[in-house]
Amino acid sequence: MSDKIPLFFECCRPVKGISQGAVFDLQRERYISVPNDLIDIITLGGKKTVSDTIQDFDEDDRSTYQDYLEYLYKLEYIFFVDSDQLNWYPPMNMDWDHPSEITNAILEFDTNSKHDLDKIFKGLEDVGCLALEIRIYDEFELDYLAEILDCAANTGITSIALKYNYFPGLSSEKIISSTEKKYFNLHSIEVYGAKKEEISTVSQRVKVLLHEDQLLSSTHCGFISKESFILNKTFFLESMNFNSCLNRKVVVDVKGQVKNCPAMTEIFGSHHEVSLQNVARESAFQAKWAITKDEVIVCKSCEFRYVCLDCRAFQANPAEGQLHGKPIKCNYDPLSGEWL
Numbered sequence: 014m015s016d017k018i019p020l021f022f023e024c025c026r027p028v029k030g031i032s033q034g035a036v037f038d039l040q041r042e043r044y045i046s047v048p049n050d051l052i053d054i055i056t057l058g059g060k061k062t063v064s065d066t067i068q069d070f071d072e073d074d075r076s077t078y079q080d081y082l083e084y085l086y087k088l089e090y091i092f093f094v095d096s097d098q099l100n101w102y103p104p105m106n107m108d109w110d111h112p113s114e115i116t117n118a119i120l121e122f123d124t125n126s127k128h129d130l131d132k133i134f135k136g137l138e139d140v141g142c143l144a145l146e147i148r149i150y151d152e153f154e155l156d157y158l159a160e161i162l163d164c165a166a167n168t169g170i171t172s173i174a175l176k177y178n179y180f181p182g183l184s185s186e187k188i189i190s191s192t193e194k195k196y197f198n199l200h201s202i203e204v205y206g207a208k209k210e211e212i213s214t215v216s217q218r219v220k221v222l223l224h225e226d227q228l229l230s231s232t233h234c235g236f237i238s239k240e241s242f243i244l245n246k247t248f249f250l251e252s253m254n255f256n257s258c259l260n261r262k263v264v265v266d267v268k269g270q271v272k273n274c275p276a277m278t279e280i281f282g283s284h285h286e287v288s289l290q291n292v293a294r295e296s297a298f299q300a301k302w303a304i305t306k307d308e309v310i311v312c313k314s315c316e317f318r319y320v321c322l323d324c325r326a327f328q329a330n331p332a333e334g335q336l337h338g339k340p341i342k343c344n345y346d347p348l349s350g351e352w353l
């Protein structure tokens with residue numbers, strides 16, 4: 014391979030951080046951490062052959078460079094080409110767009126909610142919404158859940174995540190047995206605040222998750238960890254171009270108010286009085302969609318900036334009137350490269 018030129022596969026995107034870089038394999042949904050210098054050598058090194066590049070190194074660093082190349086090659090992050098083959102591999106288009114005006118929505122419910130379900134779901138259908146999160150904070154009747162899911166079944170929503178706080182009157186087993194065969198767009202159920210022994214539900218199709226130590230509320234969001242990274246191409250490209258949490262999202266909160274996020278205070282009217290489509294077209298509503306991690310303090314120097322969910326509701330040291338602070342519920346320090 015010494016007379017060949019190393020190239021990253023187009024689906025393997027290198028990202029430099031302040032202290033280290035990472036390469037994200039968007040096809041196999043995995044990543045590895047690598048030194049920034051290695052990314053520079055492969056992407057900016059003038060597309061030199063391995064043997065030409067090695068001449069630029071001290072004796073000690075040569076074997077390290079070769080070891081890294083072998084490692085990346087073995088894991089299929091890079092491949093080797095001859096110099097006359099370089100233009101056989103055009104760059105991937107890094108734009109992101111979607112035909113739907115709104116791609117994802119959150120509906121919140123508590124015992125006092127008086128939502129007009131027909132109007133909400135007609136609105137979600139008008140904007141082409143595909144993914145819906147239903148959050149129920151208080152006790153609810155199975156019939157009421159069925160009413161919500163029936164409304165969603167008559168729309169183009171393809172994926173529903175149900176989240177609720179545990180209460181003894183209605184087992185998740187009962188919810189699963191009465192919903193999984195009827196509502197094919199219900200893909201996950203997350204139960205908060207219940208002990209493991211209280212939840213024994215297994216479903217062939219619906220993913221059931223249990224959060225023993227947490228309670229669901231409108232402020233329950235923005236947690237960032239390695240485990241929550243989203244490593245697919247769609248998310249990566251959306252994050253490069255738009256805000257990875259708020260872009261094309263609409264929320265109807267427990268009071269029926271239309272918002273960008275359940276935890277944010279800015280309100281764009283009651284869904285009883287405004288249309289979701291008109292709100293989604295307002296420039297004030299769309300303003301936060303454009304905040305990418307490349308503009309967020311600290312995050313702009315982090316190698317994980319295109320694979321982690323953003324949070325604009327809870328920011329570290331938010332400067333007055335600014336919306337560009339690091340998500341407060343992230344404990345990664347890009348400078349040290351450590352999770353604190």
Ligand code: SF4
Nearest residue numbers: 312315317318321343
């Ligand atoms: S520092 Fe910012 S970009 Fe990096 S993992 Fe945390 S939230 Fe994501």
